[in-house]
Amino acid sequence: MMPDLNIFECNLGEPAERIKLATEIIGQFPDLNMLVNNAGIQRFWNFDSPHVADRSAYQEEIAINLEAPIHLISLFMDHLHTVGSATSINVTSGLAFVPYAKVPVYCATKAGLHSFTLSLRRQLKNSGITVLEIIPPAVDTDLGGEGLHTYGVNVSEFASTVFQRLANGEQEVGFGGSEEVRQFGKDQITKRFELLNK
Numbered sequence: 001m002m003p004d005l006n007i008f009e010c011n012l013g014e015p016a017e018r019i020k021l022a023t024e025i026i027g028q029f030p031d032l033n034m035l036v037n038n039a040g041i042q043r044f045w046n047f048d049s050p051h052v053a054d055r056s057a058y059q060e061e062i063a064i065n066l067e068a069p070i071h072l073i074s075l076f077m078d079h080l081h082t083v084g085s086a087t088s089i090n091v092t093s094g095l096a097f098v099p100y101a102k103v104p105v106y107c108a109t110k111a112g113l114h115s116f117t118l119s120l121r122r123q124l125k126n127s128g129i130t131v132l133e134i135i136p137p138a139v140d141t142d143l144g145g146e147g148l149h150t151y152g153v154n155v156s157e158f159a160s161t162v163f164q165r166l167a168n169g170e171q172e173v174g175f176g177g178s179e180e181v182r183q184f185g186k187d188q189i190t191k192r193f194e195l196l197n198k
């Protein structure tokens with residue numbers, strides 16, 4: 001279906017696999033000029049429960065959603081600097097702005113990635129690297145498990161709108177509810193938090 005697509009398998013939860021991935025890709029594609037940090041997982045955790053005392057239970061979520069994007073950016077940075085004009089895209093979430101308490105680690109990782117993206121954009125402002133952020137609302141994918149996001153917006157509709165806005169030069173783009181919450185002030189965040197978590 002996509003004959004020009006090259007696929008490299010990697011468990012992004014493992015730092016050594018990230019290093020191997022970056023080395024292989026940069027070696028094989030010296031003109032590569034874009035890094036998209038899209039991979040993510042979402043798990044339900046109840047911290048009012050003994051089992052979360054096991055760090056490994058939620059460490060993987062932090063490793064994949066937050067540590068991996070930061071690590072990959074650092075691994076690709078030297079290369080992206082060499083190609084003249086490049087783009088780094090991070091996929092966060094509307095839940096970075098208004099947390100859904102049933103997926104607390106997920107929300108924290110996305111808030112962290114949003115924060116990191118702001119800092120990265122500032123640090124790279126005089127470089128040839130553009131830093132973009134996509135902030136999805138609930139989208140109808142298999143995130144968190146099959147059937148959990150069927151109430152979300154259609155993937156194609158979401159993607160075509162977001163990519164058009166990025167192509168038009170916007171650097172931080174949400175859609176529907178996430179476009180709304182990314183611009184919220186404190187009072188609006190508090191109200192939406194109560195509504196989302198009642």
Ligand SMILES: NC(=O)c1ccc[n+]([C@@H]2O[C@H](COP(=O)([O-])OP(=O)(O)OC[C@H]3O[C@@H](n4cnc5c(N)ncnc54)[C@H](OP(=O)(O)O)[C@@H]3O)[C@@H](O)[C@H]2O)c1
Nearest residue numbers: 010011012013038039040092093136137138139141142143
């Ligand atoms: N769907 C939503 O409602 C929603 C809302 C806000 C933000 N987002 C964000 O959008 C991004 C894409 O998610 P999605 O909705 O498309 O969910 P998805 O259908 O579950 O896709 C998740 C993607 O992450 C990859 N991935 C997960 N664990 C990985 C690992 N250890 N190593 C490498 N890749 C791994 C998966 O690869 P495999 O297919 O190979 O497992 C898959 O490509 C995520 O960052 C998510 O947090 C989604």
